[in-house]
Amino acid sequence: MPVDDGVDRFADAVRLLLLIAATSDPLDEVAMRTAPAMAVAVLHAESRLQKLDFWLRNPDYLADELLNDYERQPDSLLLDLAGRILNSEEPEICAIPMVRYLFGAFEHLDRALSVLVAPRLLVVSSQRGASGQVIKDSYYLTQKGRDVAVQATTQFPELAWYTERAVLVRALAEATGHTALALRKRQYLQRDYAQTPLGDIIPSIADRARERLKSLCRTTSGGNAV
Structure with missing residues (x-):
């Protein structure tokens, strides 16, 4: 198990805060009655948080899912969004690999959440x-x-990337279904993900996703690249 040096824990905490801020649901009047004081939104289930975090930590898988959606219902915006990710070094620079366990990608979040x-x-x-x-x-x-999530992205603009990608993650999750089971089933449709041996790191699919993007771009009207 990797040693927690404090720096990684803080970085993970910032990522999780921005992810939860972007993907949690506002509390309605009924939910407010039983919610903790000062709570404004909620995200239910650790398993769901793990699935959302996987897409945030692995831009290549996020982009490939956007391509899946494009093939089901062609929308140039989906192709453009996938292109912004795959036509950059984002899948390499921003990737934070996760290990595959029985119920999918997982990492202990307790230390980061404690921050x-x-x-x-x-x-x-x-x-x-x-x-x-x-x-x-x-x-x-x-x-x-x-407030801290907003302040963080204001003071450190580079952190806005997490919020921007978390918004895409939320849209992808909403299109898939709100339950962790629905998200897990979708992620297991990815061959490389599903075939990763238990306990091993889920491998990158950036190269395959990039080739797929090129192929889809060639078939669009005019063959224009994204």
Whole structure:
């Protein structure tokens, strides 16, 4: 297991804060009654957070899913968005690999989340079953957490990339289904993902996705490249 040197934990915490800020659902009047104080939005289930984080950490897989959507329902915007990712070094520079476990890509997030929980940027609420075992975690974004997310991208513009990609991740998730199971099923349709041995790092598909993008661009009217 990699040693946590504090720097990686802080970087992971920033990424998770921006991801949750972009993908969590605003609390309605009913949800506010049982939500922690100062909570403004929530993302339910660690398994769902893991699936969303995978797409944020692996731009090549995110772009390839945009190409899947394009093939199902051609929209030049999808091709353009995939091109912005694949026609750059983003898949190499921004990738943070994950290990495949039985239920898909996974990484222990407790240490990074603790960086957000301590100052009340995030509140983690656990639902337990009859045996006392945790059956679902809910991640509540507080107003302070939302403010810090905005301040971070304002003071450090390079962090805006996370928010921009998290917005794409949210759109992809909404088109797939809101449950972690729906996201897991979609991610397992990726051959390289599904065939990764348990305990191994899920490999990059950047080269294959780039070739696929070129092929799709050639078949568009006029053969114009993205």
